[in-house]
Amino acid sequence: MQTLFKNIMELVQVRETPISFVSGKDMNVLPTIKDAFLLVENGLIADYGKMSDCPDLKDIEVVDISGKTVLPTWCDSHTHLVYAGTRETEFVDRINGLSYEEIAQRGGGILNSAKQLQNTSEDELYRQSKERLEAIIRLGTGAVEIKSGYGLNLEAELKMLRVIKRLNNDYALPVKATFLGAHAIPQEFKNKKSAYINRLIDEMIPRVADENLADFIDVFCETGYFSVEDTALILEAGIKHGLVPKIHVNQFTAIGGVQVGVKYRALSVDHLEEMRDEDIEVLMNSSTMPVALPGCSYFLGIPYTPARKVIDSGLPLAIATDFNPGSAPSGNMNFVVSSVCVKMKMTPEEAINAATINGAYAMGLEKQVGSITKGKLANFIVTKPISSYNFLPYSFGNHCIENVYLKGKVVE
Numbered sequence: 001m002q003t004l005f006k007n008i009m010e011l012v013q014v015r016e017t018p019i020s021f022v023s024g025k026d027m028n029v030l031p032t033i034k035d036a037f038l039l040v041e042n043g044l045i046a047d048y049g050k051m052s053d054c055p056d057l058k059d060i061e062v063v064d065i066s067g068k069t070v071l072p073t074w075c076d077s078h079t080h081l082v083y084a085g086t087r088e089t090e091f092v093d094r095i096n097g098l099s100y101e102e103i104a105q106r107g108g109g110i111l112n113s114a115k116q117l118q119n120t121s122e123d124e125l126y127r128q129s130k131e132r133l134e135a136i137i138r139l140g141t142g143a144v145e146i147k148s149g150y151g152l153n154l155e156a157e158l159k160m161l162r163v164i165k166r167l168n169n170d171y172a173l174p175v176k177a178t179f180l181g182a183h184a185i186p187q188e189f190k191n192k193k194s195a196y197i198n199r200l201i202d203e204m205i206p207r208v209a210d211e212n213l214a215d216f217i218d219v220f221c222e223t224g225y226f227s228v229e230d231t232a233l234i235l236e237a238g239i240k241h242g243l244v245p246k247i248h249v250n251q252f253t254a255i256g257g258v259q260v261g262v263k264y265r266a267l268s269v270d271h272l273e274e275m276r277d278e279d280i281e282v283l284m285n286s287s288t289m290p291v292a293l294p295g296c297s298y299f300l301g302i303p304y305t306p307a308r309k310v311i312d313s314g315l316p317l318a319i320a321t322d323f324n325p326g327s328a329p330s331g332n333m334n335f336v337v338s339s340v341c342v343k344m345k346m347t348p349e350e351a352i353n354a355a356t357i358n359g360a361y362a363m364g365l366e367k368q369v370g371s372i373t374k375g376k377l378a379n380f381i382v383t384k385p386i387s388s389y390n391f392l393p394y395s396f397g398n399h400c401i402e403n404v405y406l407k408g409k410v411v412e
């Protein structure tokens, strides 16, 4: 099966030599080919180049996309999109003056979502989640990571992870699964945090690993949730069972989460709204990807990750939605790309690199997605007619995508 896409106005993020990620000044470089073709074979990128070099292939499907831009689909490396119900009442509570922390202390927040999820059947959870997944695919996401963490007991955490696995089987995009049992201390373990940590280590992590339900292990390393010491214990247990660390750090307070992440060779450290010089330093010469989640900053009104400081220090940066019912109820990567340009002073080139190849690395998918490279999945976005890729972040809140292709097939 071959399809030729021809007369592409600009083919964006073309990487002939496969790369893992881009960092520092290289983030401001976005290789493109103007007036290009793209050849797809069996769901993979088989060839690309200038139209003047387009092969004359007989009897194959041809799609003319004159005047439009093609770029790899977004790689959303941090979501919690499997959840039950919504939390707009807390949103209104915050408008009326309560803080996110105050709501959590009253049993709202993550515990509110846990209660709703525990009372929802697996099929109903799948139904709600698949709607969200389909919505983000239409918005251009072509690879996604999804976390557990609203179950907070063995049965409900396994339910979440089985739903994630089912989504991975049923949809054409790669879906990575993260076990986030250490998202909050469950109500029944109030004032008994170490007993819950023992439960995680002795019972939940081994079971999740035995059933092959997760790729990554995550911890919400934060004041009032899990300390640096707790995080170390949980990551060690995860690693022992073959799970790769990928953690929540520095959202409200910087307590050494970045350091513990780097120590345990985390694939990524995510949030980073609070960033100290020593956090930047420890990330240098590490293989850990810093990940910013601007939707959360926007929605909670907390600081944005200091992207300029991160990138100007020579580090890479990825960006993701954090799609979840409490702190970022949107999985729209187009909004994320625009926000980092507007609020974090990233250039469109930096933003697109952060949302594609660097996002792919942050979920271990850099060999399959994140760039237009021969042999990668033919997961790409065809825009509406636009003057340049700069228009995407500029035209915030507007829908600039005409079609999304997964494995070379248009998403209906």
Ligand code: NIG
Pocket (backbone or CB within 6 Å): 109, 110, 113, 220, 248, 251, 296, 322, 324, 325, 326, 327, 328
């Ligand atoms: O990434 N920070 C922890 N977890 C989520 C929010 C969870 C919630 O409020 O439901 C986050 O922001």
Ligand code: FE
Pocket (backbone or CB within 6 Å): 078, 079, 080, 248, 322, 324
């Ligand atoms: Fe998160």
